[in-house]
Amino acid sequence: MIRILFSSWIVAVLLFAGGIATATWAEDEAPAPEERVITCEVDGLACPFCAFGLEKKIKKLSGVKKLDILMKEGQVKIHAESDADISKKDVEKAVKDSGFELKAYKDSKDEKSEQ
């Protein structure tokens, strides 16, 4: 009886330790991809109906997952795949074709490279 209890405890501890190790190991083996955020200052954002064209043009860029258009701030935030093939030139063209002007461009991918 004592041997059975002792064995059970050993197995439980081993399973617990193994679970933690497995989870840690799983994280090390397949880390979640980091999101890339491109923050743009866009001039001319005076009405949401007109800004719909900007949404259409930017969402067509490769790798774009989500787009936030902040009218009051005059900003556009593009959430893209970390390896998305998007350049400043692509964004500038999309903004111009929509009838607006790109004033500032900041890419989180460039900031990480510098670090």
Next chain:
Amino acid sequence: MLLGLFPAFVSAHEPVFGPGPRTIWKDGVGFSSQNEWADRENEATGDTESERTHAVGMVYGVTDRLALGLRLPYKTIVHEKGGVSETHGGMADLSTLVKWNVWRNTGKRYLDGVTLLGGLRLPTGEREENISNGSTGYVMGLTAAREHLRYYAFASALYFTSGPGSDGSRPGDVLQYNLTPGIRPRIGAYTDPDLVLLAEFVGRLQRASTSRSTEAQAVPRRNGGGVGSFAEGVGKTDHTLAVAPEALFSWRNVMIKGGVQIPFLDVDSDRMEDRWRIAADLIVQF
């Protein structure tokens, strides 16, 4: 009738009865259902007329500064003269319009623009039903605006002229000018429904039409409204002023806009003049 020369452009907030400088984004397409009801009266003779127009319009953005538009209306006109009522209905003239944004200045939350526009009204409408008089119409104009996230200010001037109709008469030239202030009472998020209120002031100088036949004199004129040519210096000039409270409601890529135009000054009263005019449009852009 003047709006028959003017496809409603679907790219931006702009007044209901006059143009704004915005076009549509490059390769953007917009469709519109444009509806108008007008009631007119000749105070001198007591004749009345009511007109109902339902049109479909389309606009395409060739570039971010150049847009092409088309408009095809269907009209129903009820004319009452001497207690006798006549109803005419049918397809009205097809019109085309080009808008070219020649100057633009942008800043945080605002956009200034100046746009040239020109268009044609083609004599494709029903002649038997007196919806069209068979003349080709031309429009050219200039529009400018400051569009801000909180307020708007539009100004435009349009000149309409026509060639001779099938009955030999020529509708008179029209010079129309519009001044429109507006406000957005609440600035919401991009994905929120959006409301803009405008007060449009519309002025019209119209020359009397030249007519070559007595039959033409009896026919209610459909195009241009006025008579004669400013350039030729013939005909009498009527001057009317109207005010139109308007609302533009949009959500994402859909807009409903409408207004009521009410004349408050009419220099000459020996012709048909608007008592009121109501317009309501539905616009969807892709």
